[in-house]
Amino acid sequence: MNGHSESHKPGIIISTDGISRFNSSNITVWPIVIALSNLPPKVRWNKDNLVVSSLWVAERKPPMTIFFAHLRNTLKYLSERGINLNTTEEIINLKFQPLFGSFDMVAKAPILNMNQFNGKYGCPSCLHPGVHTASRYYLPDTEYPIRTNDNNLQNAIEAEVKGTRINGIKGKSVLSGIVDLVNGVPLDYMHCVLEGVTKWMLDKWVSSLNHSCAYYIGRALGRLDAQLLDQCPPHDFSRAPRSIANHRKHWKASEFRNWLLYYSLPLLVSINMPPLYVHHFALLVCSIHILLQPKLTETQIKAAEEMLQDYYLLLPDLYGISSCTLNAHSLSHLSLYARIWGPLWVYSLFGFENLNGHLTSMITSKYKIAEQLSFSINICQSIVSHADKLVETENEETLTFISSLSSSLRQNKKMVLVFPGIYAAGVIKHASFTNEEEIVISHITAISTKDILIFHKLYLKETYILSTRYVGKRSSSVCSYKHNGTTHYGVVEKFCLSPPIALLKPFKVTRTSLLKESGNPCREKLQRYAQTDLLSVFFIPVQKTSLPLIAVPISNLVSKCVLINLKELNHSYVVVIPNLILSTTNFILNFSCELLHYSLLILPHNYHNIIFLSRIRTFRDNRVFVHYITLGSC
Numbered sequence: 344m345n346g347h348s349e350s351h352k353p354g355i356i357i358s359t360d361g362i363s364r365f366n367s368s369n370i371t372v373w374p375i376v377i378a379l380s381n382l383p384p385k386v387r388w389n390k391d392n393l394v395v396s397s398l399w400v401a402e403r404k405p406p407m408t409i410f411f412a413h414l415r416n417t418l419k420y421l422s423e424r425g426i427n428l429n430t431t432e433e434i435i436n437l438k439f440q441p442l443f444g445s446f447d448m449v450a451k452a453p454i455l456n457m458n459q460f461n462g463k464y465g466c467p468s469c470l471h472p473g474v475h476t477a478s479r480y481y482l483p484d485t486e487y488p489i490r491t492n493d494n495n496l497q498n499a500i501e502a503e504v505k506g507t508r509i510n511g512i513k514g515k516s517v518l519s520g521i522v523d524l525v526n527g528v529p530l531d532y533m534h535c536v537l538e539g540v541t542k543w544m545l546d547k548w549v550s551s552l553n554h555s556c557a558y559y560i561g562r563a564l565g566r567l568d569a570q571l572l573d574q575c576p577p578h579d580f581s582r583a584p585r586s587i588a589n590h591r592k593h594w595k596a597s598e599f600r601n602w603l604l605y606y607s608l609p610l611l612v613s614i615n616m617p618p619l620y621v622h623h624f625a626l627l628v629c630s631i632h633i634l635l636q637p638k639l640t641e642t643q644i645k646a647a648e649e650m651l652q653d654y655y656l657l658l659p660d661l662y663g664i665s666s667c668t669l670n671a672h673s674l675s676h677l678s679l680y681a682r683i684w685g686p687l688w689v690y691s692l693f694g695f696e697n698l699n700g701h702l703t704s705m706i707t708s709k710y711k712i713a714e715q716l717s718f719s720i721n722i723c724q725s726i727v728s729h730a731d732k733l734v735e736t737e738n739e740e741t742l743t744f745i746s747s748l749s750s751s752l753r754q755n756k757k758m759v760l761v762f763p764g765i766y767a768a769g770v771i772k773h774a775s776f777t778n779e780e781e782i783v784i785s786h787i788t789a790i791s792t793k794d795i796l797i798f799h800k801l802y803l804k805e806t807y808i809l810s811t812r813y814v815g816k817r818s819s820s821v822c823s824y825k826h827n828g829t830t831h832y833g834v835v836e837k838f839c840l841s842p843p844i845a846l847l848k849p850f851k852v853t854r855t856s857l858l859k860e861s862g863n864p865c866r867e868k869l870q871r872y873a874q875t876d877l878l879s880v881f882f883i884p885v886q887k888t889s890l891p892l893i894a895v896p897i898s899n900l901v902s903k904c905v906l907i908n909l910k911e912l913n914h915s916y917v918v919v920i921p922n923l924i925l926s927t928t929n930f931i932l933n934f935s936c937e938l939l940h941y942s943l944l945i946l947p948h949n950y951h952n953i954i955f956l957s958r959i960r961t962f963r964d965n966r967v968f969v970h971y972i973t974l975g976s977c
């Protein structure tokens with residue numbers, strides 16, 4: 344893979360995004376946030392491990408040259424001279440490698456010092472000029488050359504000399520010399536795919552302006568909503584589904600993600616959306632499922648690339664040229680970044696969202712926002728290094744408050760190891776087998792006593808599978824398991840600790856598929872995809888009623904799944920969650936375990952020590968700019 348950091352250099356990921364806190368005020372807060380790529384993903388975006396390096400508070404967007412100037416110097420220092428970490432045995436000099444920056448389209452253009460998405464040559468990845476009608480559209484008519492770092496640098500020099508724009512480039516970027524200006528600025532799927540294309544499509548389908556179009560589903564919106572609100576997603580989905588008709592405009596990116604990956608296709612098929620549009624949309628759903636896997640192979644990237652290309656090619660035909668926005672065009676570049684940096688979640692802005700939410704919650708008044716934030720950030724960033732002392736001296740109430748500021752202070756509840764990586768959680772209590780349970784367990788193991796220990800919460804691969812006891816508006820009891828080398832699906836009734844067994848009711852997989860239920864798309868290209876059953880890997884059709892109870896060794900459980908059960912469909916669908924195993928994969932983890940452990944445990948603490956509020960610079964018009972990282976303390 345290109346773009347690896349040197350094995351001894353922790354990689355730095357840079358991000359910035361505007362946050363609005365008050366509806367009544369135009370003030371936005373822009374933090375520059377740094378993440379360390381060498382931390383496993385599960386802890387990489389933990390707010391304790393994200394470093395706010397600069398803060399801009401103003402009604403206007405930050406001028407990027409000023410905003411990034413201090414960070415540029417710091418990154419140069421960190422990559423050339425590094426910081427010294429004192430261990431008990433030696434002093435280790437740790438140099439950092441800036442890898443890439445994650446930004447939305449709005450921030451990316453000024454950071455790259457190029458035209459916005461509505462300007463000519465507004466694509467940061469290729470030289471598509473776009474055509475201007477009512478707005479700028481990027482039609483899939485011709486393939487244009489991919490930009491390169493060298494060409495962008497040359498364009499910038501020429502643009503500055505001539506005082507004009509060359510290939511959309513206005514001048515030197517604040518990131519030049521720090522990261523590659525094309526490969527090092529990957530596409531963020533949260534904005535591009537979810538809040539971009541997915542939202543655009545849903546709006547298009549239900550807007551009454553399109554009532555005469557074949558894809559219009561506004562007349563079935565009531566049925567669609569009723570079935571959507573009936574769904575019981577797993578407990579770790581941040582939100583239960585909200586109405587499309589009433590709340591779509593306020594949906595968060597995670598709601599668009601759940602809509603795209605889990606609900607959309609079964610729901611669209613259930614209300615008989617014309618097959619042509621369902622099959623076309625399935626290309627987007629399927630390719631994003633693939634690109635969100637924990638790891639990617641070239642075969643997977645190639646498959647997703649073809650689907651996205653075909654999706655993009657058919658867009659103007661199915662939805663008119665206004666569908667060819669820069670976001671839609673950018674889908675054709677997702678594979679480029681997947682080849683360099685891996686799956687989409689690696690460089691999505693989702694990781695930074697938690698911190699943005701946390702920063703927002705720190706603002707209590709619209710006055711002196713920068714001061715409020717810098718005070719709170721200072722406390723939160725230094726609290727980690729004082730955690731041990733605080734536990735000794737503070738009372739429980741204070742510790743509860745502090746733990747809300749720092750997730751690293753939260754105690755993990757006690758869990759009992761069942762198998763490596765699999766734990767029994769929650770209450771474990773004595774119970775007796777029923778006759779039925781005794782019979783099914785005797786099929787796989789001999790049992791000597793009726794008195795057993797049972798539990799209802801199992802920790803598996805970074806997530807919890809909860810028995811049907813916990814099913815309400817949420818359900819985390821559907822899972823996949825291996826039996827005789829093949830994957831099956833079922834719903835867990837309870838877990839038994841000894842022998843370690845899950846008692847579950849399996850689903851019978853049926854021979855149909857979502858695309859078959861939808862009908863014939865009458866387009867050769869889409870028919871070809873339907874024949875390969877592209878969706879059956881991600882949407883498994885099962886009979887609505889589960890089969891009688893069976894016993895499965897807990898070590899055979901594979902992963903939690905989502906069950907989509909719709910009144911208007913003949914089958915239910917088990918949807919595989921694309922990734923849950925984040926902490927065991929890392930796209931650039933060339934570290935020895937020792938050093939990884941070292942950077943995990945020691946680096947955040949020491950790193951926090953070199954960060955302090957150095958300077959608040961107030962401009963005459965009340966813009967406030969705060970620098971955090973100060974080289975003097977390194």
Ligand SMILES: [Zn+2]
Nearest residue numbers: 466468469471
């Ligand atoms: Zn492009």
